[in-house]
Amino acid sequence: MQETGEVQEQDAGMRVVHLLRAVTVELDRIGERFAARHALHPTDVRALICLLDAARTGTSATPGTLGAHLGLNSAGTTAVIDRLERLGHVRRERDTRDRRRVLLRVDEGAVALGWSFFGPLIHEVVAVMGRFDAADQATIERFLAGVHEAVTRERAGREQHL
Amino acid sequence: MQETGEVQEQDAGMRVVHLLRAVTVELDRIGERFAARHALHPTDVRALICLLDAARTGTSATPGTLGAHLGLNSAGTTAVIDRLERLGHVRRERDTRDRRRVLLRVDEGAVALGWSFFGPLIHEVVAVMGRFDAADQATIERFLAGVHEAVTRERAGREQHL
DNA sequence: GACAATATCTCGCTCAGCGAGATTCTTGTT
């Protein structure tokens, strides 16, 4: 990794790549920890996050949207919802307009659970941001937005050829 | 996924948190895509990354270190290595010093496979970094290092109470 | 009303990962 400090200038990019990867690995691990602690599977955590996102933005979630989001089969999606429902984190409610559909309502306890997971992380990141002045914060934000856009584009490109 | 309309979070910290999360989600998805395309499981990809890291830093990998890194059981670890070996990505070699141990050697093809996965991503991130001057790059690096340190500490703290 | 499309669920199967324990080799003790 540390090749005697050669080519220091352009290696900032490489160091940042490795830092980004390290951060994602850590976040994944925290997710796994959280899952294990609450008798959930990693997939269930992802599902819960997805449902909380939907609740936060006001959009109503259904088994279909959830499954698409998680990349799961309809059978697998049913299984995930069954598990979450059994734990009382989510309820199924028939849509009165289109009675084929089922609306997924997250329980209050699940929202609290979500915050107990994200809260400390958010706090940490906000604290780190606090060490920088407004101009630097804007720089950081632009960088992350750029990475997000680039990575999303990369993925979209890979989806192309199957 | 997208924060359309929701302007309540004008706090830069919050926006950065969401960006970080979005980036990790995208990276995870790319990993899944990569896995599906090469007849690998997500765990196998993580294992491959771990082995490539070891090869890159010169440290010799064993089933034990790999399993610890992946959070797998010894039985599960054996299974992962079996799969990778069957695909020709890794070879088992008895350690001549401590003949209880097995050393894991990654095949040349696996290294190439790793680069075909990471290469484009690295290129993208480096390109984004190229949009910033040296001072801003240093800021970004300090920020990510700070987040990494904070997140790692968070996880360590959670490991505490089981 | 017959028909295709849509949303969800059921059934049977495969295989990743777990726990328990077997195997092989090393190291320290006597």
Added chain:
DNA sequence: AACAAGAATCTCGCTGAGCGAGATATTGTC
């Protein structure tokens, strides 16, 4: 040297997540 304790890995049997195929119920269209 012989033996016990420990370490690294592997084998076996099992549970359960997720898949494919198909069943069921509901909607809009002709």
